[in-house]
Amino acid sequence: MEQGSNVKQLCDICQKKDTLWIAWIHTFKLKNRSIWSISMPHDNSRFWRKLLKLRRTIRPHIEAMVGNGEGIYMWYDNWHSQSPLIDSYGEDVIRNFNSHPQAKLKTIMLDNEWI
Incomplete structure (x- = not known):
């Protein structure tokens, strides 16, 4: 049951659900970065590391x-038919x-x- 709850929390983070905890995560943990792009911190709480480990499982x-593209990370979010662009083309695409x-x-x- 714990993993199901963690998956729900991770989905809520991805959807930027309107809760105080999700706002705190986006402000202090993600700091205007995609949940898919941050590295696994070794000095963070066990709970946060568990959530980040679940990314591989739920990302697909x-x-x-x-919509208007305002909440979509161009390279990391799964908005394109070929999967997240970073997965399809690698990090060189960002520099290119x-x-x-x-x-x-x-x-x-x-x-x-x-455009």
């Missing part, structure tokens, strides 16, 4: 809804596009249309 099941690793999808959109 989390699809991002593009002269992009920031934490770029949001909205940076290549204008009025909800692709």
